[in-house]
Amino acid sequence: MPRRILAPLALLCAPLLAAEPLLYNRDIQPILTAKCVACHACYDAPCQLNLGSAEGLLRGASKLPVYDGVRTRAQATTRLYFDARSEAAWRDLGFHSVLDARAGQASLIARMLELGRAQPLQVNAKLPDDLDLSIARDNQCPTPDEFAAYAKRFPHAGMPFAVTGLTDAEYATLQDWVRQGAPLEPQTLLPSALERKQIAEWERFLNAPGARESLVNRWLFEHLFLAHLYFEGGEPGHFFQLVRSRTPSGQPIDPIATRRPNEAPGGDFHYRLWPVQGAIVHKTHITYPLSAKKLERVRELFYASDWTVEALPGYGAQRRANPFETFQAIPAEARYQFMLDNAEYFVRTFIRGPVCRGQIATDVIRDHFWTLFQDPSHDLYLIDADYRALATPLLAMPGQFDDIGDLLPLWRRYRDKRNQYETLRHDAYARAPAPSWSHLWAGNDNALLSIFRQHDSASVRKGLIGAVPQTLWLLDYPLFERAYYQLVVNFDVFGNVSHQAQTRLYFDLIRNGAELNFLRLLPPQSRQDYLDDWYQDSGKLKMWLDYADVDLDSPTAFILPSQGAKGAFVETLLQRYGTLNARPDPLNRCRTGECHRPGLPAELEDAEQALSRLTGRPAGGLKAIAQLPEATLLRVQLADGRREVYSLLRNRAHSNVAFMMGESLRYQPELDTLTVYPGVLSSYPNFMFSLSAGEVPEFVAALEQARDEAAFEKVVRRWGIRRSHPEFWRYFNDLSAYLRETEPVEAGVLDMNRYQNL
Known part of the structure; x- marks a missing residue:
């Protein structure tokens, strides 16, 4: 990724020692990656201090938190690499330096390390209860001028915070680096020759002229902008992100920083593959493979049939709210199949990412459940043009307008649209053939997914992991695409309370829809008991207030007992799809008494x-x-x-x-x-x-x-x-x-x- 070399900063402390100059990438970043990045990365880095790269250090720290569930106004975006490109620009956005010396005092980062060094922890003992370790703690984020008061008030809040600190050698290296002027240099990830060849092929494809090509490439960008892309045969550790750039292929990338990926770029642009810089952190590392075979698959999906574009859509609020209308010219079968091919990636984008902290979304899901997908050949939205025409206007999603006073009216409007759609779907599927095993997609090992939630984070894995869960989801294309757009493309982590509430409330409807889709696979006489189990106590009130009526009558072609239908379904699922189940699980579903994986020591x-x-x-x-x-x-x-x-x-x-x-x-x-x-x-x-x-x-x-x-x-x-x-x-x-x-x-x-x- 082309970057301007960062000039060494002014001396921060004493004059330079007569020592071998320290190099940032060789000597300093490895220490920060080993001891600091575990806390200081992504939007939830304390004080927005991202220590995964030189650019993050140069940006510095901010008192303004990204996560604020009660703010009444959206705040300015502060995305590293995108929203400012110089130290002065970050200062204009309210960030203060952690590297500059003030009035003869050492830099903020040096003093934070000294404070941590001065208060060693008792070996392997529980920390004092009055030391707040919660992620909801009120970080002080002192400026250099405020540090003395901070250190006096919070003597145990040095760095690394509330954890065993640096070794003597690491501490000496960092302090020597500070005394040498804290010189910085960008990480220069250079693509290999094979990667450059594939980058050129993909950029040529993504920037091809033509109305059809423009619409398809816009859809692809909106579905891959979050990915860490990697190439088959590429270098280990090399990842790329798809961006819109003011510059064409062959020139340094100049990214266009819109708040959301489906907002107007503001002029001519080109799709580019930009190397991912800085330390790779697991929580934001959602990978997607690119290869010649994948490129051929994309061509096959989107261009094999004869379809036309009468006029390219704009980027207004309605276009963002309803991607089904925006991209309706693209065959729905192509869109859905593209997502199914790598379903684990797409579910990860809205379950695991992209914001690193998300109880406002994750508390709408169970702590453990499995996800299945409707086969495209039985998805009425794909195969019935009349049904699709009726359904599309009802699939719009909230969150485009965030006036606090409009929260309840907006919510009711979109809830009612969704419930109208559910009624339409209920009636259409009641007239369709009863669901059977052929209605479940079984195209590859992405067909069976397990989701685990831990309070405000969640993870996704291929295969069926764990005991039989309380609930299962069945996603069809309208549900899958809405979940992705509502929680990834249209979600603004910097948005206000109205935007965040609309997102959370609508995702509740998506979850409910996925559960009801699965429920329809079971015998009609068993459905009410499962529904009562899933929506106990106050959940019954929510069923009455906000959800559409449940299909308790339509038949199913699955041969299951009325009692224990879910368990019987799962047993058959495990048998039928054994070759697709990427995660056999004898530890949690022991059947033979040998409750371990085969072939172990x-x-x-x-x-x-x-x-x-x-x-x-x-x-x-x-x-x-x-x-x-x-x-x-x-x-x-x-x-x-x-x-x-x-x-x-x-x-x-x-x-x-x-x-x-x-x-x-x-x-x-x-x-x-x-x-x-x-x-x-x-x-x-x-x-x-x-x-x-x-x-x-x-x-x-x-x-x-x-x-x-x-x-x-x-x-x-x-x-x-x-x-x-x-x-x-x-x-x-x-x-x-x-x-x-x-x-x-x-x-x-x-x-x-x-x-x-x-």
């Missing part, structure tokens, strides 16, 4: 057999679940030096997830369960245990016997890696190393903003 077989005892048991029986956070990672060391990592995910139970506020009032903690699965299934570890494979049975037994906080404390003291553990960073960074070994394309630095003080 004996010590790991025994470990997994023991871990399986933690699954399928509600917290009412396994009391330790109440003590565990929502995403715990278990590091298991083997005798030969290798290690395996397991995710212990606490699935919180709710009476319903139908309301935006008061989630804690709907918790059913005695029904919480654990999913145990090999691998790192969350970008945000809440805690970590480390033990040998031979200790796993003892660890499991200790959890089974830990019926209160005091007993659980003994487990933590013996095997837990607390924030104050002297080797905390070795263990924490080993999780990223494990990802690089097991899932190299998906690997990135994990986030520790939610690492708990157990």
